[in-house]
Amino acid sequence: xxxxxxxxxxxxxxxxxxxxxxxxxxxxxxxxxxxxxxxxxxxxxxxxxxxxxxxxxxxxxxxxxxxxxxxxxxxxxxxxxxxxxxxxxxxxxxxxxxxxxxxxxxxxxxxxxxxxxxxxxxxxxxxxxxxxxxxxxxxxxxxxxxxxxxxxxxxxxxxxxxxxxxxxxxxxxxxxxxxxxxxxxxxxxxxxxxxxxxxxxxxxxxxxxxxxxxxxxxxxxxxxxxxxxxxxxxxxxxxxxxxxxxxxxxxxxxxxxxxxxxxxxxxxxxxxxxxxxxxxxxxxxxxxxxxxxxxxxxxxxxxxxxxxxxxxxxxxxxxxxxxxxxxxxxxxxxxxxxxxxxxxxxxxxxxxxxxxxxx
DNA sequence: GTGATTTGACCCTA
DNA sequence: TAGGGTCAAATCAC
Numbered sequence: 001x002x003x004x005x006x007x008x009x010x011x012x013x014x015x016x017x018x019x020x021x022x023x024x025x026x027x028x029x030x031x032x033x034x035x036x037x038x039x040x041x042x043x044x045x046x047x048x049x050x051x052x053x054x055x056x057x058x059x060x061x062x063x064x065x066x067x068x069x070x071x072x073x074x075x076x077x078x079x080x081x082x083x084x085x086x087x088x089x090x091x092x093x094x095x096x097x098x099x100x101x102x103x104x105x106x107x108x109x110x111x112x113x114x115x116x117x118x119x120x121x122x123x124x125x126x127x128x129x130x131x132x133x134x135x136x137x138x139x140x141x142x143x144x145x146x147x148x149x150x151x152x153x154x155x156x157x158x159x160x161x162x163x164x165x166x167x168x169x170x171x172x173x174x175x176x177x178x179x180x181x182x183x184x185x186x187x188x189x190x191x192x193x194x195x196x197x198x199x200x201x202x203x204x205x206x207x208x209x210x211x212x213x214x215x216x217x218x219x220x221x222x223x224x225x226x227x228x229x230x231x232x233x234x235x236x237x238x239x240x241x242x243x244x245x246x247x248x249x250x251x252x253x254x255x256x257x258x259x260x261x262x263x264x265x266x267x268x269x270x271x272x273x274x275x276x277x278x279x280x281x282x283x284x285x286x287x288x289x290x291x292x293x294x295x296x297x298x299x300x301x302x303x304x305x306x307x308x309x310x311x312x313x314x315x316x317x318x319x320x321x322x323x324x325x326x327x328x329x330x331x332x333x334x335x336x337x338x339x340x341x342x343x344x345x346x347x348x349x350x351x352x353x354x355x356x357x358x359x
Numbered sequence: 360g361t362g363a364t365t366t367g368a369c370c371c372t373a
Numbered sequence: 374t375a376g377g378g379t380c381a382a383a384t385c386a387c
Binding site: 138139140141142158 | 362363364365366
């Protein structure tokens with residue numbers, strides 16, 4: 001990055017300003033007797049989201065030390081599932097480049113857009129079965145990888161032919177932890193499988209998430225409870241920090257929101273896609289509108305922020321900052337951009353109510 | 360019989 | 374040219 005601040009400064013400032021605005025609103029809410037607890041909680045969540053993102057932006061720019069981040073990350077409970085997201089703009093650019101000409105149906109290797117979702121999944125029973133991610137995959141190959149103890153398996157969407165869905169994933173058992181699987185998603189699902197899929201016999205994880213989603217759909221669970229559940233169902237992996245590989249619960253809606261624009265040879269989001277995407281983020285943190293994921297999502301206010309982003313690539317970068325806690329941990333492809341996310345969390349006892357903060 | 364998996368060969372990229 | 378990704382025939386499972 002030629003300038004550590006040039007590109008992320010605006011969103012950072014935006015997040016901080018928004019956080020302040022929300023705090024002011026919160027103060028007003030506190031001062032009015034008519035405000036419901038839900039309203040206050042919603043505002044709190046949006047504030048948290050803004051500050052989390054601001055901190056992430058700072059972290060990307062190297063302005064915050066890892067130790068500080070780890071400090072606020074303390075206290076995150078463990079779960080069998082962890083998500084490891086690594087982002088690379090090289091991959092993204094490559095994806096844009098590679099996708100050119102994918103319409104030709106030659107027998108040459110199909111060049112998929114190479115944005116990837118790198119996920120590490122841990123399986124407590126050691127079985128290679130933690131890969132339920134809402135999609136149906138067919139294994140089409142296995143390969144011994146140089147330097148890897150275990151072979152890499154290749155899967156593609158079973159709806160490849162019927163719905164022309166070219167999403168693939170690679171699953172490789174971790175060398176150092178045989179119970180862990182590194183899953184790399186390539187390409188995006190264009191099929192409708194995920195939203196229609198009803199697993200015949202869902203795993204406990206699935207059942208748990210299903211129940212969780214039902215709660216979301218019924219909107220019976222209070223947002224903070226949801227947030228607490230998300231935290232309790234996720235494990236933040238802090239391993240491998242030396243290699244700068246970050247780990248953070250992170251995902252996108254499974255809904256396909258992007259498309260390649262062959263005219264300008266770039267990644268773009270159609271108006272419909274944008275709406276679809278943003279609608280998926282329409283409620284604070286969690287999106288009942290989206291069937292399978294639990295999101296730390298963009299608040300409605302942030303829609304306007306997105307709207308202010310003129311550069312589509314930049315818009316995409318904004319999307320990568322959306323933190324998601326997906327109980328299934330593997331279901332949502334993520335752009336593989338070349339910067340790293342680092343764990344960020346606001347301390348639960350952050351003194352929002354302190355006078356200096358509110359003033 | 361149908362669909363999924365395995366596996367060796369082929370092809371592409373770096 | 375080596376290594377990784379995909380194809381497709383053979384095999385397996387239901």
